[in-house]
Amino acid sequence: MLVEKENFHLVRLNPHSSQQPVELTDVLTGAGLSLKAVHAVSRAPHRLVELDPKRPFRVVGTANQEAIFVRSGILAKYKEDAGKRQIIALRFAGEGVFPRDNDARHGLRAIVRSEVIIFARTDLEALLASVPEFALFCMKQSQRNSAITDEWLTSCGIRNATGRVAHLLCEIAVRQGSRRDHKVRLTNPFTQQQIADMTGQTSVNVNRVINDLERQGLISRDGHEILVCDWVELTRLSGFDPDYLV
Amino acid sequence: MLVEKENFHLVRLNPHSSQQPVELTDVLTGAGLSLKAVHAVSRAPHRLVELDPKRPFRVVGTANQEAIFVRSGILAKYKEDAGKRQIIALRFAGEGVFPRDNDARHGLRAIVRSEVIIFARTDLEALLASVPEFALFCMKQSQRNSAITDEWLTSCGIRNATGRVAHLLCEIAVRQGSRRDHKVRLTNPFTQQQIADMTGQTSVNVNRVINDLERQGLISRDGHEILVCDWVELTRLSGFDPDYLV
DNA sequence: CGGTTGTTTGAACTGATTCAATCTGTGTGG
DNA sequence: CCACACAGATTGAATCAGTTCAAACAACCG
Numbered sequence: 050m051l052v053e054k055e056n057f058h059l060v061r062l063n064p065h066s067s068q069q070p071v072e073l074t075d076v077l078t079g080a081g082l083s084l085k086a087v088h089a090v091s092r093a094p095h096r097l098v099e100l101d102p103k104r105p106f107r108v109v110g111t112a113n114q115e116a117i118f119v120r121s122g123i124l125a126k127y128k129e130d131a132g133k134r135q136i137i138a139l140r141f142a143g144e145g146v147f148p149r150d151n152d153a154r155h156g157l158r159a160i161v162r163s164e165v166i167i168f169a170r171t172d173l174e175a176l177l178a179s180v181p182e183f184a185l186f187c188m189k190q191s192q193r194n195s196a197i198t199d200e201w202l203t204s205c206g207i208r209n210a211t212g213r214v215a216h217l218l219c220e221i222a223v224r225q226g227s228r229r230d231h232k233v234r235l236t237n238p239f240t241q242q243q244i245a246d247m248t249g250q251t252s253v254n255v256n257r258v259i260n261d262l263e264r265q266g267l268i269s270r271d272g273h274e275i276l277v278c279d280w281v282e283l284t285r286l287s288g289f290d291p292d293y294l295v
Numbered sequence: 296m297l298v299e300k301e302n303f304h305l306v307r308l309n310p311h312s313s314q315q316p317v318e319l320t321d322v323l324t325g326a327g328l329s330l331k332a333v334h335a336v337s338r339a340p341h342r343l344v345e346l347d348p349k350r351p352f353r354v355v356g357t358a359n360q361e362a363i364f365v366r367s368g369i370l371a372k373y374k375e376d377a378g379k380r381q382i383i384a385l386r387f388a389g390e391g392v393f394p395r396d397n398d399a400r401h402g403l404r405a406i407v408r409s410e411v412i413i414f415a416r417t418d419l420e421a422l423l424a425s426v427p428e429f430a431l432f433c434m435k436q437s438q439r440n441s442a443i444t445d446e447w448l449t450s451c452g453i454r455n456a457t458g459r460v461a462h463l464l465c466e467i468a469v470r471q472g473s474r475r476d477h478k479v480r481l482t483n484p485f486t487q488q489q490i491a492d493m494t495g496q497t498s499v500n501v502n503r504v505i506n507d508l509e510r511q512g513l514i515s516r517d518g519h520e521i522l523v524c525d526w527v528e529l530t531r532l533s534g535f536d537p538d539y540l541v
Numbered sequence: 542c543g544g545t546t547g548t549t550t551g552a553a554c555t556g557a558t559t560c561a562a563t564c565t566g567t568g569t570g571g
Numbered sequence: 572c573c574a575c576a577c578a579g580a581t582t583g584a585a586t587c588a589g590t591t592c593a594a595a596c597a598a599c600c601g
Contacts, residue, residue: 128449130534135452137445149438151541155445191437192395198444199383199401203374205451206381206495210557240579249452254557256581272566288376295397456589486547500589502549518598 076120076166077186080143086182093176095168100124100159107157116173117146122163123238126155127246136247138198141224145190148173161238196293205249208288213248214258215287218268222277223291233277322366322412323432326389332428339422341414346370346405353403362419363392368409369484372401373492382493384444387470391436394419407484442539451495454534459494460504461533464514468523469537479523 077087097120100106107113109129117124119140126138126146137155140146146157148170168176177184200220204213218235227235241259242252250258262268267283269276277283284290323333343366346352353359355375363370365386372384372392383401386392392403394416414422423430446466450459464481473481487505488498508514513529515522523529530536 128445128453130449130453133453135449137448137452147438149442151538152438152442154536154539188434191441192393192398195437195441195444196395196398198441198448199374202383202444202448202451203376203381205448206383206492207374207376207379241581242579246452251558252580253559253582257557260581290400292397293400487549488547497590498548499550499591503589506549 076118076143080186082186083182086180086186089180090176090183093168093172095166095172098165098167100163100165102159102161102163105156105158106165109156110153111156112153113148113155114170116148116168116170117157118166118168119144120164120166122165123160124163124165125158125160125243127158128155134246135249136243137201138194139224139247144194145187147187147191160243193294200293201247210248210250210254210258211261212287213250214244214255215262215267215283216289217244217248218275218277219280219284219287219289219291220294223294233280235275235277237273237275322364322389326432328432329428332426332432335426336422336429339414339418341412341418344411344413346409346411348405348407348409351402351404352411355402356399357402358399359394359401360416362394362414362416363403364412364414365390366410366412368411369406370409370411371404371406371489373404374401380492381495382489383447384440385470385493390440391433393433393437406489439540446539447493456494456496456500456504457507458533459496460490460501461508461513461529462535463490463494464521464523465526465530465533465535465537466540469540479526481521481523483519483521 074084074087074091077090078084082090100122106124109127117140119142121142123142124140124146125136126140127134127136129135139160177187197220200216204216208216218237221237222233222235225235227233239247240252241255244259245252245255248255259268259270262283263270267277267279267286269278320330320333320337323336324330328336346368352370355373363386365388367388369388370386370392371382372386373380373382375381385406423433443466446462450462454462464483467483468479468481471481473479485493486498487501490505491498491501494501505514505516508529509516513523513525513532515524
């Protein structure tokens with residue numbers, strides 16, 4: 050089933066996927082929206098696109114006149130300058146990327162195979178005007194995203210390499226919902242290069258830092274599965290306080 | 296005239312100030328709001344407070360249930376961790392700081408003597424609901440602020456010390472409205488320690504970087520007045536593109 | 542004038558980068 | 572099932588950008 054053809058990608062929906070119909074319901078109710086509001090949103094025109102992590106979905110410099118909600122997977126928002134790349138934000142399932150005038154200076158790329166739901170900007174604005182609960186929902190998401198970026202900036206600005214990586218691990222654990230008591234198990238979907246692009250370092254150093262964390266007994270790894278052995282110490286050393294993610 | 300007493304500060308309005316009455320009009324019309332909307336906003340309950348740069352206005356960890364608009368001066372929003380400080384955002388005249396649940400992890404401090412106008416959160420929300428133009432205005436401000444934080448994160452993540460300071464100088468010039476052709480004159484209201492806190496370095500290094508910029512003939516200084524001698528080269532070397540400030 | 546805050550400079554140090562090589566796991570085609 | 576290619580992870584050695592510590596200097600202010 051061919052779903053979408055755009056400048057940079059040609060995607061196919063997996064025919065074996067268990068989620069055939071284009072439904073927002075599961076995504077948005079899961080993200081806190083009422084059924085009534087979800088129905089209003091799902092009546093608005095939109096389309097589903099499956100993203101391949103190997104290709105960029107939107108390159109830096111492209112006009113940004115669409116709102117995107119992640120149905121499954123993870124999206125990275127990034128900037129580039131002088132051949133270097135900085136990942137400035139992540140979007141997990143249920144989270145959205147909203148358009149802004151004159152804001153074409155970021156790219157989007159899937160970290161893992163992802164499904165996203167796309168609204169034209171005008172359709173989104175009509176929705177925001179007619180469904181106040183949805184407008185509030187989007188505003189809260191924006192504020193949360195801002196709080197997260199603030200925290201990332203703080204990490205980059207004042208924490209050392211270890212603190213930055215540890216803080217990111219803690220954030221991923223909480224955003225994935227894998228936070229439990231002292232033992233926290235999470236799936237790290239990122240390459241070390243991507244962690245480097247998020248924390249403003251090189252992949253070589255990320256590798257050393259992660260190995261240090263493991264050698265100190267704070268985490269242990271099995272492939273891309275990470276077990277946080279000492280959550281308290283990991284949060285202490287990284288200055289992590291989950292409040293900003295509420 | 297005693298205006299306001301709170302936990303951390305006791306402020307007086309300068310009796311010689313030329314702006315006695317508490318009027319939002321000049322601030323918000325200047326920031327792009329229509330007269331009609333401004334009148335609606337100025338009818339809402341609010342108060343004017345003058346801030347002394349020597350004292351913090353709001354320390355990290357305090358609940359944040361007020362919206363603040365800068366009438367004059369500059370505000371800095373900052374975070375602290377492990378004895379270090381990161382300034383995560385600035386607010387110039389006409390710009391606002393909006394509240395968010397569970398977001399008490401930043402402090403506020405005036406960079407220069409500033410006047411701010413404060414709304415209780417509930418009053419702000421009533422305004423947003425009843426004056427759509429004001430709601431849109433606040434939303435655009437939030438989006439612009441997010442775009443600025445994104446740039447700062449990019450700076451911290453991928454630019455070297457020189458690039459970060461140069462990028463900040465360019466941003467200040469544009470936000471102060473002092474951008475002209477090749478020669479740009481701006482007032483730098485910050486100490487080198489504050490620039491260090493914004494760009495994630497030490498004041499010692501900021502000093503060296505600024506002296507380098509001057510030695511290279513890109514800027515020249517007279518006290519806190521800075522003349523950008525080569526705007527083109529300064530933007531090139533810092534990767535500055537003013538689009539995000541629109 | 543003395544006190545305070547901010548700027549400037551030097552020297553030693555170190556965390557992180559850079560460059561380069563090796564190792565490991567995974568997927569692909571024959 | 573093996574050979575091969577490829578992407579990502581790991582390690583070492585040399586280098587460097589920026590920090591740290593300490594001291595001197597300048598500007599401002601009551």
